[in-house]
Amino acid sequence: MLLSMTGHGEAHVDRDNVHVSVELRSVNNRYFKLNLRISDGYNGLESRIESLVRRYVHRGSVNANVRIVRDATPDDYHLNLTVLKSYRKQLESLCDELHLPELVHVNALLSLPGVVNERVGAAADADEDWSIVEAAVTQAAERLAEMRAEEGRAMQFDFERNAATITTELGEVESRAPLVVENYRTRLTERLNKLLAEYDVRVEPADVVREVGLFAERSDISEEIVRLRSHLEQFAAFIEQAESNGRKLEFLIQEMFREANTIGSKSNDARIAQHVVEIKTAVERMREMVQNVE
Incomplete structure (x- = not known):
């Protein structure tokens, strides 16, 4: 299942005169990074909050705002x-x-x-309030994860649509490829016949066969087609896995683009070049999207 690295989650928990508000926002990042803002006196909870958020987010930059307010009681003030x-x-x-x-x-x-001193943020208070903070952070993280999963499903649909475009265009390229050599043979024969007629030059049939063979070898794209189709199959398998594999998908997309470039440069055919443009356009859309996959 794909997970987007972009999402948002909020939660509010009120218990035992303690009010906790949590807001989590995530954006794409190559690694996990937590930027935490928390109420004064509760800095000791930072490592616990980070560990909790890590259960739900493995890649991405998360901005967390945790606000903790305790209702005032007589014990919170001291008259000097x-x-x-x-x-x-x-x-x-x-x-x-x-x-x-x-x-x-x-x-x-x-x-x-x-004259009147307010007692704030003692370490004992942070430990005492942790269960409430934990509940709020958990709820916010779950909502963040739900949003990331929802966006991931939309991204998967777009990936599949672009992969289908590549598959269709690749089929057209594969059908066209054998005709490229045959067309070259026809054009070469026509040019030679014209030269023979004008200059009375003799050309051995073996020379024509050798030249056509060299062209066929230079323009052979069968291996690139096989590799590109293999990358598409692997890509389809990865996006169906339970774990989100953004880095693996990114690598496969890079390989797809490389194979498409090679096909375009070797084919020496205008119609294949048109299909390659469509393939590269679809791959480029996938490359932009994969930057936001966990």
Whole structure:
């Protein structure tokens, strides 16, 4: 089954006053690469998140955004009485010195730096919240995998359609190939007869046979046709396998293009050249698509 390297998956999990949002986006890459952004205090979970995403993605660059928010509880805040008393003492001293009425409300004191401290991102919290993060990342990764599989099915259809085009055009080339030598023999004979008539020159039949034989050897494309058809058969087998084989498919497409080029350069026939253009066009479309196959 083919898998696209492009996809998107999101998930949201709320449990035990913890809210986790995960967004995964993947694009093509020759190798696996994870670009992770995670809420402060949870950096210790990065390796676990990467291992989890790797279960679903083997090739591709994945951008992951993991946002973790804990609902505030009384235990999350600490009132620093020492700092509060210091602020209070300094304000009283200032009011006495400047002969000002003391109008400072307690809310103003609580808003001053260092009076109320928020406890954030302790290592124990990251471990405690891992099961929730794991659930959210798993859901997002599963949805990412579903999208990659759906796009992979569409790509497989396009691959099969282009492979069918190549097979059809290759059949036309194979049918035309024997006529190329025969046409060359006819043209050569006509030219020789014309020369013989004009200059009264004698040409041995063996010379004609030898020249036609050399041309047939130079223009023989039977091996290239066999190899190209073999590549098509292997390609069809690979896209039906359970595992996505992007690199193997990429190699086969390169070989197809090489064989098509050789056929075009050796054939020495305009009609075969037209079929080769269609073959190379289909192969080029496949080469562009395979860049996005895992």
